[in-house]
Amino acid sequence: MKLKVVTKILDANEKIAQENRDVFDKHRVFVINLMSSPGAGKTTLLEQTIKALSPELKIAVIEGDITGTDDAVRIDALGIPVVQINTGGGCHLDASMVQEAISDLPIKEIDLLFVENVGNLVCPAEFYLGEDVKAMVLSITEGHDKPLKYPMMFQHSKAVVVNKIDLLGYLDVDVQKIRKDIYSLNPSIALFEVSCKTGQGIDGWIDWIKTGCLCRRQ
């Protein structure tokens, strides 16, 4: 019974996600569904990414949060289009929320759309929003056991940004284990070790996005 219900909801989500996909295809927008635990650094990564890629690329952001507009305010300060979704308690974004947000964006003019999901290392990975790729952020402050404990998000992501490496000297964390376990879950994942605070290592991530946008336009 429970399973049947869940399947139904996912089917409804898939249908709307496909409608989103059609809109993105029509306008050749490269869409990244960005996921992580709370506080891993998604918004800071977006700030750095926008500074590096705008105005070369026309960027927009959909911000997903349970409540509040903190993240949208931060993105808005960079002068690019942003829509804040409040899930009102919901632990992930679904395709219908994104569909509604798209209608408030100048989607025809956008090259690159980030959908910043609710901070949650579990549920967001299960819901397709119509994106081209899922990408995720893992903060090394979360510990080296996280990839094997939360495998699904690592398996579904095309890229992982291992963040806050500026704190490496102050933590009992084995980054080599993080790397090894991520590759064991997903051998083809693009892995970037980064400090969003200092900018260290962010170039690889930026290049990966540029390539994605380029391929999207072909």
Added chain:
Amino acid sequence: MKLKVVTKILDANEKIAQENRDVFDKHRVFVINLMSSPGAGKTTLLEQTIKALSPELKIAVIEGDITGTDDAVRIDALGIPVVQINTGGGCHLDASMVQEAISDLPIKEIDLLFVENVGNLVCPAEFYLGEDVKAMVLSITEGHDKPLKYPMMFQHSKAVVVNKIDLLGYLDVDVQKIRKDIYSLNPSIALFEVSCKTGQGIDGWIDWIKTGCLCRRQ
């Protein structure tokens, strides 16, 4: 339609949680449902807590994880009863999972039971397991915006351990704002600023648990 389904599942959960509650009442076990984001330090807090309180109190632990037994192995090394639940993808523990785990514990002999929930700052707060209290860990590495962005867990918890304060000098984080925002959400919450790594500040948390156990036995 969706809402109706969710209500049904919650009702079923409440019924089983009450059965768990009856077992805990019968044997006067003080039960703490411990929640946090992934990697905030729940298991390390439990290790420190067990070292401080055992054998004075008879402690047991139910470990909730999506997959794996890392945490149960760590608790087992301290020589206390532990049962690992693997949710197989599920983002929170529910009452039926806990009910099954209880049957594998010597519950008659236990004074204090910790249920370490799946690392997730959203969903676990919504599911009553039959516990006396919910408590949570927030790592300061997650940033000072988290209480207002994820209010429900702070509102439902009786105690919050603000962890990893040994890293304070290396982060752009405003602990005063964390404190202020937590109290604005939940004025009666017990708040402990702690480093589980160095042991700093842990005494208050230990005393809070002792008092809980004492009240439970009366």
